Amino acid sequence: MFSKEEFQTWAKENVVLFASIMTKIDGRQDDALLRDYGFGGFPSMAMLDGDGEAITKKVERELPAMKETFAKCNAFLKTKAKVDAGEEVDAAKWFMMRLTLGQLSVAEAKEQGGDLELNEAQKVEFDQAVLALELDDLMKNYRKVGAEATANAVYDMFKAGRVPAAGSSSETFFMSMLGSAADKKNDGDAYLVAGPFLLKQAQNMLKRIEGMREGYKGDPKRLETAAEQFKKQVADIEAKLESYKKT
Amino acid sequence: MMIKKEWLSLLSLAIGAVAGGTLQAQNSQDELQKKYEAKVHEAWYTRGGWIDDFGAAKERARKENKVVFAYFTRSYSP
Numbered sequence: 001m002f003s004k005e006e007f008q009t010w011a012k013e014n015v016v017l018f019a020s021i022m023t024k025i026d027g028r029q030d031d032a033l034l035r036d037y038g039f040g041g042f043p044s045m046a047m048l049d050g051d052g053e054a055i056t057k058k059v060e061r062e063l064p065a066m067k068e069t070f071a072k073c074n075a076f077l078k079t080k081a082k083v084d085a086g087e088e089v090d091a092a093k094w095f096m097m098r099l100t101l102g103q104l105s106v107a108e109a110k111e112q113g114g115d116l117e118l119n120e121a122q123k124v125e126f127d128q129a130v131l132a133l134e135l136d137d138l139m140k141n142y143r144k145v146g147a148e149a150t151a152n153a154v155y156d157m158f159k160a161g162r163v164p165a166a167g168s169s170s171e172t173f174f175m176s177m178l179g180s181a182a183d184k185k186n187d188g189d190a191y192l193v194a195g196p197f198l199l200k201q202a203q204n205m206l207k208r209i210e211g212m213r214e215g216y217k218g219d220p221k222r223l224e225t226a227a228e229q230f231k232k233q234v235a236d237i238e239a240k241l242e243s244y245k246k247t
Numbered sequence: 248m249m250i251k252k253e254w255l256s257l258l259s260l261a262i263g264a265v266a267g268g269t270l271q272a273q274n275s276q277d278e279l280q281k282k283y284e285a286k287v288h289e290a291w292y293t294r295g296g297w298i299d300d301f302g303a304a305k306e307r308a309r310k311e312n313k314v315v316f317a318y319f320t321r322s323y324s325p
Contacts, residue, residue, distance in 0.1 A: 002291040002318070012296060015316040018304035019297040022321040023283045026276060033301065034319045044319040050309035052301065059316075073314050 007063055014070060015047075047073045056101040058169070069101075076101060092116045099129045106133045131162050135170040138177075147180070155181035158190055172201065179237075188244035195244070199237045206230040279323055286322035 001007055011017050020033045022042070037046060037054060045059035047070065055073045060066050076097045082089050095116055099109050109130050118126055134157070142150050154177035157163075164170040175197040182190035209227045216223055286292065287299060297318075298304045308315045 002295055008295050011316065014313065016304050016308045016311065016313050017295055017297040018301060018315050018317045019287075019292060019299050020301065020317060020319045021283065021286055021299050022319070022323065023279055024323040025279045025283060033317075037317075037319070039319055042319060042321050046317045046319075048305075048308075048315040048317050050305055050313075050315070052305050052315070055314065070314065070316075077314070 001061060001063060004063075010063065010067065018048075049077060056103070058102045060169070072097065072101060092118050092122055096122055096125060096129075100125065102133075104133070106130060106137060109133060127162070128165055128168070131157065131164055132168065132170045135164065135173055139173055148184075151177040151181035151184070154178050155185070155187075155190065158193070163193075171197070175201075183240060188247050191240060191244050195237055195241045199234065199241065202230055202233040202237060206234060283322040286320075 022031050022034060024031065034042070034044065037044075037057065039046075039057070044057070045061075046057045047055045047059060049055055055076055056069060059069055079089055079094055079097060083094065095112055096118075098104055099113070104112065109126075113126055113130075135154070138145070138150050138153055145153075154174055157174075158178050164174050175194045178190060179194035179198045181187075182194055206227065209223060209230060212223060291297075298307070304315050304317075307313070
């Protein structure tokens with residue numbers, strides 16, 4: 001995406017592009033930045049203010065969504081300037097800005113949100129944002145908590161009517177866990193929600209692998225193994241969907 | 248984040264495709280420097296007008312009243 005002219009034109013007008021390149025060269029101070037910002041791996045993206053404070057660490061990879069996040073960051077900075085100057089701001093709007101930029105923990109969101117009068121649209125956004133934070137926490141603690149407990153927690157969210165919005169960054173993790181739990185519990189209704197999503201994911205992965213065949217420089221056996229794994233996954237999901245549809 | 252076995256194999260394939268095989272043993276400082284130089288000469292970096300000095304990026308952001316778009320990547324490995 002960074003090579004595209006559309007991104008470069010937009011970026012030139014609107015942001016300062018900073019590439020934090022970890023080099024492992026002795027003495028290079030900026031090498032520690034990834035860890036300083038709490039990121040776990042590459043690549044990662046963030047929008048920062050002029051003092052290096054993170055405004056958001058949730059930056060989408062597609063330009064349209066990225067531009068929306070950027071607009072939210074700008075709005076945040078303007079409001080923050082007012083807050084810092086002691087000016088009165090709309091408390092609910094200020095809270096929602098910080099929440100949707102990922103600046104609050106689940107506990108902070110629930111505590112602070114409980115004191116505010118949110119309008120209907122804000123309530124919907126609040127629920128989705130808190131759900132996203134809870135799913136983030138589940139992802140981070142996956143290894144500690146274990147696969148089954150995580151899947152069951154997501155299943156409980158689903159049964160309570162809490163589902164991430166289509167296309168949200170949490171959707172893949174949610175559907176993966178829901179599919180796993182639904183299948184173990186033999187819950188056809190739940191599997192018929194997760195299954196089509198998982199099927200499409202597996203089919204897309206298979207297409208990508210097939211597309212890698214030409215010009216692939218690695219071991220072709222590894223490519224073949226991966227292709228077989230995804231073909232099996234596609235077949236398994238299709239069979240389960242068929243089975244649950246019949247019951 | 249949970250990564251299924253299948254996703255891990257796809258990730259390892261991608262690494263293999265770019266590197267042409269398994270990763271090399273620990274690089275010398277010269278090799279690391281060369282890799283860094285190669286990274287900052289890639290088209291996305293040069294044409295995009297990226298800065299890799301954090302202090303300079305923050306200063307420019309303050310001066311121009313702009314947000315810093317920070318991209319965390321690496322040069323020592325694909």
